[in-house]
Amino acid sequence: MEITAVESVVRGDAHFVQVHTSAGLVGVGQSACWGYPGAVHAVVETFRPYLLGADPDRIEHHWHHLYRMGPFRGSVLTAAVSAIDLALWDLLGKRLEVPVWQLLGGRVRDRIRLHLLLPGTGAEALAAQAAAAVADGFTAVKFDPLPANYGDLSLARLVTETEATTAAVRDAVGPDVDLLIELHRKLTPLQAEAVVPAVGRLLPLLVEDPIQIDSVSSQAAVTRRALGVPMANGERLHTIWEFKELLAQGGAQYVRPDLGLAGGISHARKIAALAESYHAAVVSHNCLGPLLTMASVHLDTAIPNFVTQEYSPLDDALADGPARACVRREGGYLPVPTEPGLGVTLDLTDETPLDLTGRPLTRIPYRADGSVAYAV
Incomplete structure (x- = not known):
């Protein structure tokens, strides 16, 4: 079995992935960097050439390759790795017919x-x-x-x-x-x-x-x-x-x-x-x-x-x-x-944007003097 397609989908402040395989199984994942889902999507796009044709069972190996393929770190990168990792565990459980x-x-x-x-x-x-x-x-x-x-x-x-x-x-x-x-x-x-x-x-x-x-x-x-x-x-x-x-x-x-x-x-x-x-x-x-x-x-x-x-x-x-x-x-x-x-x-056929957080990034707390307060 090998990976044949990697879908990365942004729906409002939600970001999902679906990893398809030659056996017809599909693994699903989601990232949690809700402030910047488009940035996470862009990182997953850079993962695709490496993942296509790869053995989905090599989860730990793929984790380290994706995390270390560029000399940069941060929540956008780890969120992208997280979404793929969840999809690969989902695939392994489905292939072996057991819960993760x-x-x-x-x-x-x-x-x-x-x-x-x-x-x-x-x-x-x-x-x-x-x-x-x-x-x-x-x-x-x-x-x-x-x-x-x-x-x-x-x-x-x-x-x-x-x-x-x-x-x-x-x-x-x-x-x-x-x-x-x-x-x-x-x-x-x-x-x-x-x-x-x-x-x-x-x-x-x-x-x-x-x-x-x-x-x-x-x-x-x-x-x-x-x-x-x-x-x-x-x-x-x-x-x-x-x-x-x-x-x-x-x-x-x-x-x-x-x-x-x-x-x-x-x-x-x-x-x-x-x-x-x-x-x-x-x-x-x-x-x-x-x-x-x-x-x-x-x-x-x-x-x-x-x-x-x-x-x-x-x-x-x-x-x-x-x-x-x-x-x-x-x-x-x-x-x-x-x-x-x-x-x-x-099921991502409905393209209606999701609002999971109810918080536009531009809406942050200010103090009465106009300065930025500590934000959530």
Whole structure:
């Protein structure tokens, strides 16, 4: 069997690939560099001459060839590699007629715990959404408690309002539900040192990404100074080398690789093993729909240090969209898939652009003085 065609398709802020073979099998993948899908598409186009005629089973070999064929790095490149990698794992599972998790060492768990992303803002809306999620069977919720005007508040007001919103959610769900607090890289390190202990008093499962990703050392330093509050980092990191630096410097009890950005299944399973060696857990990032959710589920199924899988309302909304998963949510869990490959059917005949993020790149936060605030 050899690769006969590589399709790369951009639909709005979504980017998909389909890898065709001489045996008639088609593997599907998706990238997660949602800000620049056209750039990822261009990189996949440069991969095509190498991939055509290649043996699709040589997944690890292809990963290294594609990653190192040019002397450049970054999220656009790793996103392109990720999409191809996922498609190749999908092909291997289909050829061997087993789900991908079976190829990763077999099943560690019987179902996949989910945490629901809450889209609301403000204490009242978030508390109501959290209560509804728990009523629907979720045992964990994730939300951003920072005020909308976070860039212009005094430190005292920033801390008290953020803590009050978090407390409202805790009161709504009680002590038996885990809270995952997402700070979206909006704070400076000094602000983080005040905000993180305040929300930590509400006993969240984790607090994620308080500061920008510009420096791995700075992220690790904020985590070291978090005084016992569990911290999570990594949704915008790309490689095991970045995760190694983060963990080695004392950063992150929870790592957050995105399988559409951090090298696909091939690389994310290495990140998971690296985290395991530091007694860190994996809470993989995903907010771009069913295909990447299902790819993550296969990794979740096969690793020992998984805790909970990110699940977006988009997963339910797109259940009958272009990427259709073979399993559906059951309350706050997903069943372990049993279909060969990733268990995803991809239909790109509808050319309507997708809007997975709802965020044009030109719409970023500004402070009242006209300067650019820390953006998500």
